[in-house]
Amino acid sequence: MLIKAVLVFAKVGLLTIGGGLAMIPLLQDEIVSRGWISLNEFTHMISIAEMTPGPIIVNLATFTGYKLAGVTGAIACTLGVMFPSFVIVTLFSSILIAHKDNPHIPRVFAVIRPVVVGLIAGAGIGLGIQTLSAAADAGGFSAPLQILGIDLVAAVIFAVSALLLWRTDGHPVKVLIVGAVLGIILFSITGG
Amino acid sequence: MNEMILFLFSQTASDPPPEQSGQDITDLRRIRERQPNQQEGASIVALLWQIYTSFFRVGLFTIGGGYAMLPMFEREIIKKRGWIDQDRLLDIYAAAQSLPGAIALNSATFIGNIVAGVPGAISALLGVATPSIAIIIVVAEFLSRIIEVPIAMYALKGMSAAVVALIADAAIRLGMRSIRTPITLVLALASLVLVVFVRISSVRVILGAVVLGTAYSWLSTRFEQHV
Numbered sequence: 553m554l555i556k557a558v559l560v561f562a563k564v565g566l567l568t569i570g571g572g573l574a575m576i577p578l579l580q581d582e583i584v585s586r587g588w589i590s591l592n593e594f595t596h597m598i599s600i601a602e603m604t605p606g607p608i609i610v611n612l613a614t615f616t617g618y619k620l621a622g623v624t625g626a627i628a629c630t631l632g633v634m635f636p637s638f639v640i641v642t643l644f645s646s647i648l649i650a651h652k653d654n655p656h657i658p659r660v661f662a663v664i665r666p667v668v669v670g671l672i673a674g675a676g677i678g679l680g681i682q683t684l685s686a687a688a689d690a691g692g693f694s695a696p697l698q699i700l701g702i703d704l705v706a707a708v709i710f711a712v713s714a715l716l717l718w719r720t721d722g723h724p725v726k727v728l729i730v731g732a733v734l735g736i737i738l739f740s741i742t743g744g
Numbered sequence: 745m746n747e748m749i750l751f752l753f754s755q756t757a758s759d760p761p762p763e764q765s766g767q768d769i770t771d772l773r774r775i776r777e778r779q780p781n782q783q784e785g786a787s788i789v790a791l792l793w794q795i796y797t798s799f800f801r802v803g804l805f806t807i808g809g810g811y812a813m814l815p816m817f818e819r820e821i822i823k824k825r826g827w828i829d830q831d832r833l834l835d836i837y838a839a840a841q842s843l844p845g846a847i848a849l850n851s852a853t854f855i856g857n858i859v860a861g862v863p864g865a866i867s868a869l870l871g872v873a874t875p876s877i878a879i880i881i882v883v884a885e886f887l888s889r890i891i892e893v894p895i896a897m898y899a900l901k902g903m904s905a906a907v908v909a910l911i912a913d914a915a916i917r918l919g920m921r922s923i924r925t926p927i928t929l930v931l932a933l934a935s936l937v938l939v940v941f942v943r944i945s946s947v948r949v950i951l952g953a954v955v956l957g958t959a960y961s962w963l964s965t966r967f968e969q970h971v
Binding site for chain 1: 803804805806807810811814815816819831834835837838839840841843844845846847848849850853854857858862865866869872873875876877879880881883884894895897898899900901902903904905906907908909910911912913914915918919922923928929931932933934935936938939940946949950952953954956957958960961962964965
């Protein structure tokens, strides 16, 4: 059973390209339909995965493995999900490092780099719309204070974080902690 | 607890990050070869441990997807350790996103391989994954209760808003470095529009950039030959 689970997670790890959220239907098919965890647990784990560090496929592998065979299962399934991409990325990066004299490589990356900056900015905009919008999210949370569909509390926290980064070159961890503390205080006061 | 906080915030790197400018992706091999040559086996273990702990910190504070770890990478891997520079971070991100697997794991493996070969890749991968494994094992025990605590939800909301600022900050800083000509500005805006408004997957946008970059490189080689 555990060996089967490790192999299933290795398959999921191999098929995940470009972000874990795209893999949710496949994961559900592989894990829930086998009866390893319930649909309810699966749904909860998706929300938990957003609150806890680490990629969603790793979180689900650890959780399912733990349910199947305790800590051993958790570690085995997590290693299973990480193994295929580890091999592929190690090979790919080694090839890139070995071909250091190829004049094409820096030119190709010169084109890719600004494109990646665009993707990062795009990810920020996407997350910004989702976070600052006052509409209720999947967890049924709706903003207590809103103007023109904007969650005012989230907007204030965003502004404070931006100011902190701009003025003090704050460590990302400090900014995250300030965000969490402000979230607890402001949402508690406004009664979210 | 104090030691924990010190460990998380410690800015004291044992070696100051070297100044890097215009470093080639493969110059990094130099760094990688330098380490074992200078010192004995014990310091290879020390380097692997340093890789593990750096990526552990990155893994511990990566909440909200692969892009949210960029600021932590800049802080822990670039500024504090000097293992790679910002251009390399973008190259690695492009590869990490296009290859199978989660971005966080792939970029850790890639950077670890650059710094100390396959053992470095393993250290980085295990380091970035350890916090999430430990936290999920705890969560697995208390799952149904955690989900109903409103404070957890408030903290999550607050952190998400902070993450938006962190990602915007990273995009501006990395953009100021790699967007220097009108053409690169057009490329960046085009990819932003494609991914946000046209909703094309980032993998396809990167693959498109690879095709464009290859064509550009091939054409510029041809051009030089004929002139």
